[in-house]
Amino acid sequence: MPLVEPAPNLSASGPDAVERILASAKDLFAESGFDAVSMNAIAERAGVSKANVFHHFKSKDALYLEVLKTACNESGSQIDQLGNGSGTLVERLRDFSQLHLANILQDEKISRLIQRDLLENGPQRGKEFAEQVFGQNFASLVNILRTGQKKGELRKGIDPAMLATLLIGADVFFFQSREVLRHFPDVGFTDTPGSYSRMLVDILLHGILPHP
Amino acid sequence: MPLVEPAPNLSASGPDAVERILASAKDLFAESGFDAVSMNAIAERAGVSKANVFHHFKSKDALYLEVLKTACNESGSQIDQLGNGSGTLVERLRDFSQLHLANILQDEKISRLIQRDLLENGPQRGKEFAEQVFGQNFASLVNILRTGQKKGELRKGIDPAMLATLLIGADVFFFQSREVLRHFPDVGFTDTPGSYSRMLVDILLHGILPHP
DNA sequence: CGCAATATTGACCGGCCGGTCAGTCAGTGC
DNA sequence: GCACTGACTGACCGGCCGGTCAATATTGCG
Numbered sequence: 001m002p003l004v005e006p007a008p009n010l011s012a013s014g015p016d017a018v019e020r021i022l023a024s025a026k027d028l029f030a031e032s033g034f035d036a037v038s039m040n041a042i043a044e045r046a047g048v049s050k051a052n053v054f055h056h057f058k059s060k061d062a063l064y065l066e067v068l069k070t071a072c073n074e075s076g077s078q079i080d081q082l083g084n085g086s087g088t089l090v091e092r093l094r095d096f097s098q099l100h101l102a103n104i105l106q107d108e109k110i111s112r113l114i115q116r117d118l119l120e121n122g123p124q125r126g127k128e129f130a131e132q133v134f135g136q137n138f139a140s141l142v143n144i145l146r147t148g149q150k151k152g153e154l155r156k157g158i159d160p161a162m163l164a165t166l167l168i169g170a171d172v173f174f175f176q177s178r179e180v181l182r183h184f185p186d187v188g189f190t191d192t193p194g195s196y197s198r199m200l201v202d203i204l205l206h207g208i209l210p211h212p
Numbered sequence: 213m214p215l216v217e218p219a220p221n222l223s224a225s226g227p228d229a230v231e232r233i234l235a236s237a238k239d240l241f242a243e244s245g246f247d248a249v250s251m252n253a254i255a256e257r258a259g260v261s262k263a264n265v266f267h268h269f270k271s272k273d274a275l276y277l278e279v280l281k282t283a284c285n286e287s288g289s290q291i292d293q294l295g296n297g298s299g300t301l302v303e304r305l306r307d308f309s310q311l312h313l314a315n316i317l318q319d320e321k322i323s324r325l326i327q328r329d330l331l332e333n334g335p336q337r338g339k340e341f342a343e344q345v346f347g348q349n350f351a352s353l354v355n356i357l358r359t360g361q362k363k364g365e366l367r368k369g370i371d372p373a374m375l376a377t378l379l380i381g382a383d384v385f386f387f388q389s390r391e392v393l394r395h396f397p398d399v400g401f402t403d404t405p406g407s408y409s410r411m412l413v414d415i416l417l418h419g420i421l422p423h424p
Numbered sequence: 425c426g427c428a429a430t431a432t433t434g435a436c437c438g439g440c441c442g443g444t445c446a447g448t449c450a451g452t453g454c
Numbered sequence: 455g456c457a458c459t460g461a462c463t464g465a466c467c468g469g470c471c472g473g474t475c476a477a478t479a480t481t482g483c484g
Contacts, residue, residue: 017462033247033248033331033332034248035245035247035248036245036246036247038442039441039442040440040441048461049462049463050442050443050463051443051444051445051464052463054442054443055460055461055462055463056461059443060442060443090421112331115331116331118388118389118392119245119324119327119388120244120245120248123391126390126391126392126394126395127392127394129392130393130394130395130396131395134392135395135396138396138398139397139398142398152422153422154420155418155420155421155422157414159400159401159411160398161396161399161400161401162411162412162415163415164398165385165386166382166415169381169385169386169389170378170381170382170385172385172389173380173382173385174377174381176331177330177377177381177384179330179335179339180338180339180341180342180346181342181377182338182339182342183338183339183342183343184346184347184354185351186350186351186354186372186373187373187377188373189371189373189374199374200374200378202369203374203375203378204415204419204420205419205421206367206421207415207417207418208366208370208375208417209302209366209367209417210364210365210366210367229431229432250470250471251471251472251473252471252472260431260432261432261434262433262472263432263433263434263435263473263474263475264431264433266472267430267431267433271472272473
Protein backbone atom coordinates (compact mmCIF):
# COMPACT_ATOMS: atom_id res chain seq x y z
CA MET A 1 0.00 0.00 0.00
CA PRO A 2 1.27 3.46 -0.82
CA LEU A 3 0.32 5.31 2.36
CA VAL A 4 2.77 8.16 2.14
CA GLU A 5 4.04 8.89 5.59
CA PRO A 6 4.42 12.50 6.63
CA ALA A 7 7.71 14.01 7.68
CA PRO A 8 9.65 11.73 10.00
CA ASN A 9 9.10 13.62 13.22
CA LEU A 10 11.83 11.73 15.02
CA SER A 11 15.15 13.28 14.16
CA ALA A 12 18.47 11.59 14.47
CA SER A 13 19.47 12.82 17.89
CA GLY A 14 17.36 13.02 21.01
CA PRO A 15 16.52 10.03 23.17
CA ASP A 16 18.37 6.76 22.94
CA ALA A 17 18.30 5.05 19.60
CA VAL A 18 16.44 2.13 21.10
CA GLU A 19 13.64 4.38 22.28
CA ARG A 20 13.46 6.11 18.94
CA ILE A 21 13.26 2.75 17.18
CA LEU A 22 10.48 1.59 19.50
CA ALA A 23 8.55 4.81 18.99
CA SER A 24 8.88 4.68 15.22
CA ALA A 25 7.89 1.05 15.13
CA LYS A 26 4.87 1.70 17.33
CA ASP A 27 3.67 4.50 15.09
CA LEU A 28 4.21 2.62 11.86
CA PHE A 29 2.82 -0.70 13.03
CA ALA A 30 -0.25 1.06 14.41
CA GLU A 31 -0.71 2.98 11.15
CA SER A 32 -0.23 0.21 8.64
CA GLY A 33 0.12 -3.18 10.29
CA PHE A 34 2.99 -5.61 10.62
CA ASP A 35 3.45 -6.74 7.03
CA ALA A 36 3.07 -3.32 5.49
CA VAL A 37 5.94 -1.85 7.47
CA SER A 38 9.53 -2.51 6.46
CA MET A 39 12.52 -2.51 8.78
CA ASN A 40 13.99 0.09 6.46
CA ALA A 41 11.07 2.41 7.06
CA ILE A 42 11.36 1.99 10.81
CA ALA A 43 15.10 2.66 10.69
CA GLU A 44 14.70 5.76 8.54
CA ARG A 45 11.99 7.20 10.76
CA ALA A 46 14.15 6.59 13.81
CA GLY A 47 17.17 8.15 12.13
CA VAL A 48 19.36 5.06 12.33
CA SER A 49 20.56 2.43 9.92
CA LYS A 50 18.57 -0.71 9.33
CA ALA A 51 21.52 -2.75 10.56
CA ASN A 52 21.38 -0.90 13.83
CA VAL A 53 17.78 -1.88 14.30
CA PHE A 54 18.86 -5.49 13.90
CA HIS A 55 21.65 -4.85 16.37
CA HIS A 56 19.16 -3.92 19.08
CA PHE A 57 16.35 -6.31 18.13
CA LYS A 58 17.17 -9.72 16.81
CA SER A 59 14.33 -9.84 14.29
CA LYS A 60 11.31 -7.98 13.01
CA ASP A 61 9.09 -10.23 15.10
CA ALA A 62 11.09 -9.52 18.24
CA LEU A 63 10.78 -5.79 17.66
CA TYR A 64 7.07 -6.10 17.06
CA LEU A 65 6.55 -8.11 20.23
CA GLU A 66 8.54 -5.58 22.22
CA VAL A 67 6.39 -2.77 20.86
CA LEU A 68 3.27 -4.70 21.69
CA LYS A 69 4.48 -5.48 25.18
CA THR A 70 5.18 -1.88 26.12
CA ALA A 71 1.91 -0.81 24.54
CA CYS A 72 0.03 -3.35 26.63
CA ASN A 73 1.71 -2.21 29.81
CA GLU A 74 0.82 1.41 29.15
CA SER A 75 -2.71 0.43 28.29
CA GLY A 76 -3.08 -1.80 31.33
CA SER A 77 -1.87 0.67 33.91
CA GLN A 78 -4.37 3.28 32.81
CA ILE A 79 -7.49 1.71 34.22
CA ASP A 80 -6.04 0.74 37.55
CA GLN A 81 -7.78 3.63 39.20
CA LEU A 82 -11.06 1.98 38.43
CA GLY A 83 -11.30 0.24 41.80
CA ASN A 84 -10.64 3.38 43.79
CA GLY A 85 -13.93 4.97 42.85
CA SER A 86 -16.24 5.53 45.76
CA GLY A 87 -19.88 6.52 45.91
CA THR A 88 -22.92 4.82 44.54
CA LEU A 89 -22.72 2.34 41.72
CA VAL A 90 -24.35 4.85 39.42
CA GLU A 91 -21.64 7.41 40.08
CA ARG A 92 -18.93 4.84 39.60
CA LEU A 93 -20.46 3.76 36.31
CA ARG A 94 -20.52 7.31 35.07
CA ASP A 95 -16.90 7.79 36.06
CA PHE A 96 -15.78 4.53 34.54
CA SER A 97 -17.49 5.13 31.24
CA GLN A 98 -16.04 8.59 30.91
CA LEU A 99 -12.55 7.56 31.98
CA HIS A 100 -12.46 4.45 29.86
CA LEU A 101 -13.42 6.22 26.67
CA ALA A 102 -10.97 9.01 27.38
CA ASN A 103 -8.19 6.49 27.85
CA ILE A 104 -8.95 4.79 24.57
CA LEU A 105 -8.99 8.06 22.70
CA GLN A 106 -5.95 9.44 24.46
CA ASP A 107 -3.44 7.10 22.92
CA GLU A 108 -5.03 6.24 19.63
CA LYS A 109 -1.88 4.52 18.49
CA ILE A 110 -1.93 1.95 21.25
CA SER A 111 -5.60 1.24 20.69
CA ARG A 112 -5.11 0.76 16.99
CA LEU A 113 -2.07 -1.39 17.57
CA ILE A 114 -3.90 -3.76 19.89
CA GLN A 115 -6.97 -3.82 17.69
CA ARG A 116 -4.87 -4.65 14.66
CA ASP A 117 -2.93 -7.32 16.46
CA LEU A 118 -6.10 -9.04 17.61
CA LEU A 119 -7.38 -8.96 14.07
CA GLU A 120 -4.23 -10.43 12.59
CA ASN A 121 -3.29 -13.02 15.15
CA GLY A 122 -6.58 -14.67 15.75
CA PRO A 123 -7.78 -16.83 18.61
CA GLN A 124 -4.35 -17.60 20.02
CA ARG A 125 -3.57 -13.94 20.54
CA GLY A 126 -7.05 -13.39 21.81
CA LYS A 127 -6.36 -15.83 24.60
CA GLU A 128 -3.06 -14.19 25.47
CA PHE A 129 -4.66 -10.78 25.66
CA ALA A 130 -7.54 -12.06 27.71
CA GLU A 131 -5.29 -13.74 30.22
CA GLN A 132 -2.41 -11.31 30.45
CA VAL A 133 -3.74 -7.86 29.59
CA PHE A 134 -7.45 -7.36 29.95
CA GLY A 135 -8.40 -10.19 32.26
CA GLN A 136 -7.84 -8.40 35.56
CA ASN A 137 -9.53 -5.18 34.56
CA PHE A 138 -12.54 -6.97 33.18
CA ALA A 139 -12.85 -9.19 36.22
CA SER A 140 -12.63 -6.28 38.62
CA LEU A 141 -15.26 -4.37 36.67
CA VAL A 142 -17.52 -7.40 36.81
CA ASN A 143 -16.92 -7.70 40.53
CA ILE A 144 -17.88 -4.10 41.15
CA LEU A 145 -21.07 -4.65 39.21
CA ARG A 146 -21.85 -7.91 40.97
CA THR A 147 -21.31 -6.37 44.39
CA GLY A 148 -23.60 -3.50 43.48
CA GLN A 149 -26.17 -6.00 42.31
CA LYS A 150 -26.11 -7.85 45.63
CA LYS A 151 -26.65 -4.55 47.41
CA GLY A 152 -29.71 -4.00 45.26
CA GLU A 153 -28.28 -1.15 43.22
CA LEU A 154 -28.65 -3.23 40.07
CA ARG A 155 -31.70 -5.04 38.74
CA LYS A 156 -31.63 -8.76 39.49
CA GLY A 157 -31.97 -10.16 35.97
CA ILE A 158 -28.86 -8.39 34.69
CA ASP A 159 -25.75 -10.43 33.89
CA PRO A 160 -22.84 -8.35 35.24
CA ALA A 161 -20.48 -9.70 32.55
CA MET A 162 -22.95 -8.68 29.87
CA LEU A 163 -23.14 -5.19 31.28
CA ALA A 164 -19.36 -4.94 31.46
CA THR A 165 -19.08 -6.11 27.86
CA LEU A 166 -21.59 -3.50 26.81
CA LEU A 167 -19.79 -0.71 28.66
CA ILE A 168 -16.45 -1.56 27.10
CA GLY A 169 -17.82 -2.48 23.70
CA ALA A 170 -19.69 0.77 23.30
CA ASP A 171 -16.49 2.71 23.84
CA VAL A 172 -14.38 0.52 21.60
CA PHE A 173 -16.93 0.71 18.84
CA PHE A 174 -17.14 4.47 19.17
CA PHE A 175 -13.39 4.72 18.83
CA GLN A 176 -12.97 2.48 15.85
CA SER A 177 -16.03 3.60 13.93
CA ARG A 178 -15.76 7.31 14.41
CA GLU A 179 -14.60 7.87 10.86
CA VAL A 180 -17.72 6.15 9.58
CA LEU A 181 -20.18 7.58 12.10
CA ARG A 182 -18.92 11.07 11.35
CA HIS A 183 -20.51 10.94 7.92
CA PHE A 184 -23.97 9.89 9.04
CA PRO A 185 -26.09 13.03 9.07
CA ASP A 186 -28.14 11.73 12.01
CA VAL A 187 -25.11 11.33 14.24
CA GLY A 188 -24.17 14.41 16.22
CA PHE A 189 -21.85 13.04 18.89
CA THR A 190 -18.81 12.04 16.87
CA ASP A 191 -16.68 14.86 18.19
CA THR A 192 -18.04 14.97 21.72
CA PRO A 193 -17.12 11.71 23.42
CA GLY A 194 -18.30 13.18 26.68
CA SER A 195 -21.87 13.44 25.46
CA TYR A 196 -21.63 9.97 23.92
CA SER A 197 -20.58 8.59 27.27
CA ARG A 198 -23.37 10.44 29.06
CA MET A 199 -26.03 9.18 26.68
CA LEU A 200 -24.66 5.67 26.95
CA VAL A 201 -24.91 5.57 30.72
CA ASP A 202 -28.33 7.20 30.61
CA ILE A 203 -29.66 4.50 28.30
CA LEU A 204 -28.04 1.73 30.29
CA LEU A 205 -29.43 3.04 33.56
CA HIS A 206 -32.98 3.88 32.59
CA GLY A 207 -33.63 2.00 29.38
CA ILE A 208 -35.33 3.45 26.37
CA LEU A 209 -38.96 2.82 27.23
CA PRO A 210 -41.21 5.62 28.44
CA HIS A 211 -42.27 6.17 32.08
CA PRO A 212 -39.17 4.97 33.87
CA MET B 213 -3.35 -29.33 -18.69
CA PRO B 214 -3.09 -28.29 -15.09
CA LEU B 215 -2.71 -31.43 -13.05
CA VAL B 216 -4.65 -31.70 -9.85
CA GLU B 217 -3.22 -29.32 -7.33
CA PRO B 218 -2.54 -30.91 -3.98
CA ALA B 219 -3.92 -29.07 -0.97
CA PRO B 220 -5.88 -25.95 -1.88
CA ASN B 221 -9.57 -26.31 -1.14
CA LEU B 222 -10.47 -24.69 -4.44
CA SER B 223 -9.53 -27.19 -7.11
CA ALA B 224 -8.57 -26.28 -10.63
CA SER B 225 -11.86 -26.99 -12.29
CA GLY B 226 -15.28 -26.04 -11.02
CA PRO B 227 -16.60 -22.51 -11.30
CA ASP B 228 -15.01 -19.99 -13.65
CA ALA B 229 -11.45 -19.10 -12.89
CA VAL B 230 -12.52 -15.54 -12.19
CA GLU B 231 -14.87 -16.67 -9.46
CA ARG B 232 -12.26 -18.94 -7.97
CA ILE B 233 -9.77 -16.08 -7.95
CA LEU B 234 -12.26 -13.77 -6.27
CA ALA B 235 -13.11 -16.38 -3.67
CA SER B 236 -9.47 -17.11 -2.90
CA ALA B 237 -8.65 -13.44 -2.70
CA LYS B 238 -11.59 -12.79 -0.40
CA ASP B 239 -10.52 -15.56 1.97
CA LEU B 240 -6.89 -14.56 2.03
CA PHE B 241 -7.44 -10.82 2.31
CA ALA B 242 -9.91 -11.39 5.13
CA GLU B 243 -7.49 -13.72 6.89
CA SER B 244 -4.30 -11.73 6.62
CA GLY B 245 -4.86 -8.30 5.11
CA PHE B 246 -3.83 -6.70 1.86
CA ASP B 247 -0.08 -6.47 2.27
CA ALA B 248 0.38 -9.90 3.78
CA VAL B 249 -1.18 -11.68 0.80
CA SER B 250 0.79 -12.22 -2.40
CA MET B 251 -0.69 -12.58 -5.85
CA ASN B 252 1.15 -15.87 -6.03
CA ALA B 253 -0.70 -17.17 -2.99
CA ILE B 254 -4.05 -16.10 -4.44
CA ALA B 255 -3.24 -17.77 -7.74
CA GLU B 256 -2.13 -21.02 -6.11
CA ARG B 257 -5.21 -21.18 -3.94
CA ALA B 258 -7.41 -20.60 -6.98
CA GLY B 259 -5.56 -23.26 -8.97
CA VAL B 260 -4.37 -20.89 -11.71
CA SER B 261 -1.14 -19.20 -12.65
CA LYS B 262 -0.24 -15.81 -11.28
CA ALA B 263 -0.15 -14.42 -14.82
CA ASN B 264 -3.72 -15.52 -15.29
CA VAL B 265 -4.77 -13.52 -12.27
CA PHE B 266 -3.19 -10.48 -13.89
CA HIS B 267 -5.01 -11.33 -17.09
CA HIS B 268 -8.38 -11.03 -15.38
CA PHE B 269 -7.52 -8.20 -12.96
CA LYS B 270 -5.22 -5.47 -14.06
CA SER B 271 -3.49 -5.07 -10.71
CA LYS B 272 -3.49 -6.26 -7.12
CA ASP B 273 -5.37 -3.13 -6.10
CA ALA B 274 -8.02 -3.69 -8.75
CA LEU B 275 -8.53 -7.25 -7.53
CA TYR B 276 -8.76 -6.07 -3.95
CA LEU B 277 -11.31 -3.40 -4.79
CA GLU B 278 -13.37 -5.93 -6.73
CA VAL B 279 -13.36 -8.28 -3.76
CA LEU B 280 -14.35 -5.45 -1.47
CA LYS B 281 -17.11 -4.34 -3.82
CA THR B 282 -18.79 -7.72 -4.03
CA ALA B 283 -18.37 -8.19 -0.29
CA CYS B 284 -20.11 -4.88 0.34
CA ASN B 285 -22.96 -5.75 -1.97
CA GLU B 286 -23.52 -9.06 -0.21
CA SER B 287 -23.33 -7.36 3.14
CA GLY B 288 -25.63 -4.56 2.12
CA SER B 289 -28.41 -6.69 0.66
CA GLN B 290 -28.70 -8.69 3.85
CA ILE B 291 -30.37 -6.11 6.01
CA ASP B 292 -32.86 -4.92 3.43
CA GLN B 293 -35.61 -6.85 5.16
CA LEU B 294 -35.23 -4.55 8.10
CA GLY B 295 -37.91 -2.15 6.92
CA ASN B 296 -40.46 -4.88 6.34
CA GLY B 297 -40.86 -5.72 10.00
CA SER B 298 -44.26 -5.01 11.40
CA GLY B 299 -45.51 -4.97 14.95
CA THR B 300 -44.51 -2.79 17.84
CA LEU B 301 -41.19 -1.07 18.00
CA VAL B 302 -40.13 -3.46 20.73
CA GLU B 303 -40.75 -6.47 18.52
CA ARG B 304 -38.94 -4.88 15.63
CA LEU B 305 -35.96 -4.11 17.83
CA ARG B 306 -35.79 -7.70 18.98
CA ASP B 307 -35.96 -8.91 15.41
CA PHE B 308 -33.39 -6.45 14.17
CA SER B 309 -30.88 -7.22 16.89
CA GLN B 310 -31.16 -10.94 16.34
CA LEU B 311 -31.03 -10.69 12.55
CA HIS B 312 -28.20 -8.21 12.49
CA LEU B 313 -25.93 -10.26 14.71
CA ALA B 314 -26.74 -13.41 12.79
CA ASN B 315 -25.81 -11.69 9.54
CA ILE B 316 -22.49 -10.54 10.90
CA LEU B 317 -21.63 -13.97 12.17
CA GLN B 318 -22.90 -15.75 9.09
CA ASP B 319 -20.22 -14.52 6.74
CA GLU B 320 -17.33 -13.94 9.05
CA LYS B 321 -15.04 -13.39 6.11
CA ILE B 322 -16.93 -10.40 4.82
CA SER B 323 -17.11 -8.87 8.26
CA ARG B 324 -13.42 -9.29 8.82
CA LEU B 325 -12.65 -7.96 5.37
CA ILE B 326 -14.60 -4.77 5.91
CA GLN B 327 -13.28 -4.33 9.42
CA ARG B 328 -9.73 -4.73 8.20
CA ASP B 329 -10.22 -2.36 5.31
CA LEU B 330 -11.61 0.34 7.58
CA LEU B 331 -8.64 -0.09 9.86
CA GLU B 332 -6.09 0.12 7.06
CA ASN B 333 -7.56 2.82 4.87
CA GLY B 334 -8.49 5.38 7.46
CA PRO B 335 -10.83 8.34 7.25
CA GLN B 336 -11.11 8.42 3.47
CA ARG B 337 -12.38 4.85 3.32
CA GLY B 338 -14.57 5.54 6.30
CA LYS B 339 -16.34 8.21 4.31
CA GLU B 340 -16.79 5.96 1.30
CA PHE B 341 -18.27 3.21 3.44
CA ALA B 342 -20.53 5.62 5.24
CA GLU B 343 -21.88 7.09 2.05
CA GLN B 344 -22.03 4.06 -0.21
CA VAL B 345 -22.49 1.02 1.98
CA PHE B 346 -23.87 1.60 5.43
CA GLY B 347 -25.49 4.99 5.03
CA GLN B 348 -28.90 3.82 3.86
CA ASN B 349 -29.25 1.04 6.39
CA PHE B 350 -28.23 3.25 9.25
CA ALA B 351 -30.53 6.05 8.18
CA SER B 352 -33.48 3.71 7.81
CA LEU B 353 -32.83 2.23 11.25
CA VAL B 354 -32.71 5.72 12.71
CA ASN B 355 -35.95 6.58 10.95
CA ILE B 356 -37.72 3.59 12.38
CA LEU B 357 -36.56 4.57 15.82
CA ARG B 358 -37.52 8.20 15.36
CA THR B 359 -40.98 7.28 14.12
CA GLY B 360 -41.47 5.02 17.10
CA GLN B 361 -40.35 7.82 19.34
CA LYS B 362 -42.92 10.21 17.90
CA LYS B 363 -45.60 7.61 18.54
CA GLY B 364 -44.52 7.48 22.15
CA GLU B 365 -43.01 4.00 22.02
CA LEU B 366 -39.61 5.46 22.92
CA ARG B 367 -38.65 7.69 25.79
CA LYS B 368 -38.31 11.32 24.75
CA GLY B 369 -34.77 12.05 25.85
CA ILE B 370 -33.28 9.28 23.72
CA ASP B 371 -31.21 10.20 20.65
CA PRO B 372 -32.28 7.72 17.95
CA ALA B 373 -28.86 7.82 16.31
CA MET B 374 -27.24 6.98 19.62
CA LEU B 375 -29.54 4.03 20.08
CA ALA B 376 -28.84 2.82 16.55
CA THR B 377 -25.10 3.12 17.15
CA LEU B 378 -25.45 1.13 20.32
CA LEU B 379 -27.47 -1.62 18.65
CA ILE B 380 -24.98 -2.03 15.84
CA GLY B 381 -21.90 -1.48 17.96
CA ALA B 382 -22.85 -4.11 20.47
CA ASP B 383 -23.10 -6.70 17.71
CA VAL B 384 -19.91 -5.65 15.99
CA PHE B 385 -18.01 -5.70 19.26
CA PHE B 386 -19.37 -9.12 20.10
CA PHE B 387 -18.20 -10.43 16.76
CA GLN B 388 -14.72 -9.02 16.84
CA SER B 389 -14.00 -9.65 20.48
CA ARG B 390 -15.37 -13.12 20.82
CA GLU B 391 -11.92 -14.66 20.93
CA VAL B 392 -11.04 -12.47 23.88
CA LEU B 393 -14.37 -12.64 25.70
CA ARG B 394 -14.30 -16.41 25.45
CA HIS B 395 -11.47 -16.57 27.95
CA PHE B 396 -13.08 -14.41 30.62
CA PRO B 397 -14.49 -16.78 33.21
CA ASP B 398 -17.38 -14.44 33.97
CA VAL B 399 -18.59 -14.42 30.39
CA GLY B 400 -21.03 -17.17 29.52
CA PHE B 401 -22.59 -15.97 26.28
CA THR B 402 -19.69 -16.24 23.86
CA ASP B 403 -21.15 -19.21 22.04
CA THR B 404 -24.79 -18.26 22.25
CA PRO B 405 -25.26 -15.09 20.24
CA GLY B 406 -29.01 -15.50 20.65
CA SER B 407 -28.80 -15.02 24.38
CA TYR B 408 -26.39 -12.12 23.94
CA SER B 409 -28.86 -10.45 21.67
CA ARG B 410 -31.71 -11.08 24.09
CA MET B 411 -29.82 -9.65 27.04
CA LEU B 412 -28.79 -6.65 24.99
CA VAL B 413 -32.33 -5.73 24.05
CA ASP B 414 -33.51 -6.37 27.59
CA ILE B 415 -30.97 -3.93 29.00
CA LEU B 416 -31.67 -1.36 26.34
CA LEU B 417 -35.42 -1.56 26.88
CA HIS B 418 -35.62 -1.60 30.66
CA GLY B 419 -32.26 -0.31 31.83
CA ILE B 420 -30.27 -1.80 34.63
CA LEU B 421 -31.82 -0.07 37.63
CA PRO B 422 -34.23 -1.90 39.90
CA HIS B 423 -38.06 -1.43 39.91
CA PRO B 424 -38.66 -0.57 36.26
C1' DC C 425 -12.89 -27.15 -41.30
C1' DG C 426 -10.19 -22.44 -40.61
C1' DC C 427 -9.42 -18.61 -37.86
C1' DA C 428 -9.68 -15.07 -34.70
C1' DA C 429 -10.50 -14.16 -29.92
C1' DT C 430 -9.83 -15.46 -25.59
C1' DA C 431 -7.81 -18.13 -21.50
C1' DT C 432 -3.78 -19.64 -19.72
C1' DT C 433 0.98 -20.34 -19.03
C1' DG C 434 6.25 -20.30 -17.71
C1' DA C 435 9.96 -17.45 -17.91
C1' DC C 436 11.45 -13.31 -16.75
C1' DC C 437 12.22 -8.24 -14.77
C1' DG C 438 13.54 -4.62 -11.47
C1' DG C 439 12.91 -3.68 -6.85
C1' DC C 440 12.33 -4.24 -2.13
C1' DC C 441 12.15 -7.49 1.58
C1' DG C 442 14.31 -9.45 6.16
C1' DG C 443 18.59 -10.44 7.53
C1' DT C 444 23.97 -10.86 7.63
C1' DC C 445 28.63 -9.34 7.83
C1' DA C 446 32.97 -7.17 8.05
C1' DG C 447 34.46 -3.33 9.70
C1' DT C 448 34.57 1.77 11.72
C1' DC C 449 34.31 4.53 15.65
C1' DA C 450 33.85 6.40 20.49
C1' DG C 451 34.36 5.31 25.02
C1' DT C 452 36.60 2.96 29.07
C1' DG C 453 39.82 0.62 32.12
C1' DC C 454 44.59 -0.36 32.63
C1' DG D 455 49.69 3.47 24.42
C1' DC D 456 46.79 -0.62 24.29
C1' DA D 457 43.05 -3.93 24.47
C1' DC D 458 38.44 -4.51 24.70
C1' DT D 459 33.48 -3.42 24.15
C1' DG D 460 29.22 -2.09 22.26
C1' DA D 461 26.84 1.23 19.14
C1' DC D 462 26.64 1.85 14.62
C1' DT D 463 27.23 1.60 9.43
C1' DG D 464 27.25 0.50 4.13
C1' DA D 465 27.44 -3.13 1.25
C1' DC D 466 25.70 -7.18 0.30
C1' DC D 467 22.70 -11.80 0.07
C1' DG D 468 18.99 -14.91 -1.41
C1' DG D 469 14.31 -14.70 -1.98
C1' DC D 470 9.90 -13.04 -2.89
C1' DC D 471 7.24 -9.20 -4.46
C1' DG D 472 3.97 -7.03 -8.20
C1' DG D 473 3.90 -6.96 -12.83
C1' DT D 474 5.11 -8.01 -18.02
C1' DC D 475 5.42 -10.69 -22.18
C1' DA D 476 5.70 -13.85 -25.86
C1' DA D 477 4.02 -18.17 -26.67
C1' DT D 478 0.70 -21.75 -26.33
C1' DA D 479 -3.84 -24.11 -25.37
C1' DT D 480 -8.79 -23.61 -25.80
C1' DT D 481 -12.83 -22.01 -27.30
C1' DG D 482 -16.57 -20.12 -30.30
C1' DC D 483 -18.09 -18.89 -34.76
C1' DG D 484 -18.28 -18.41 -40.05
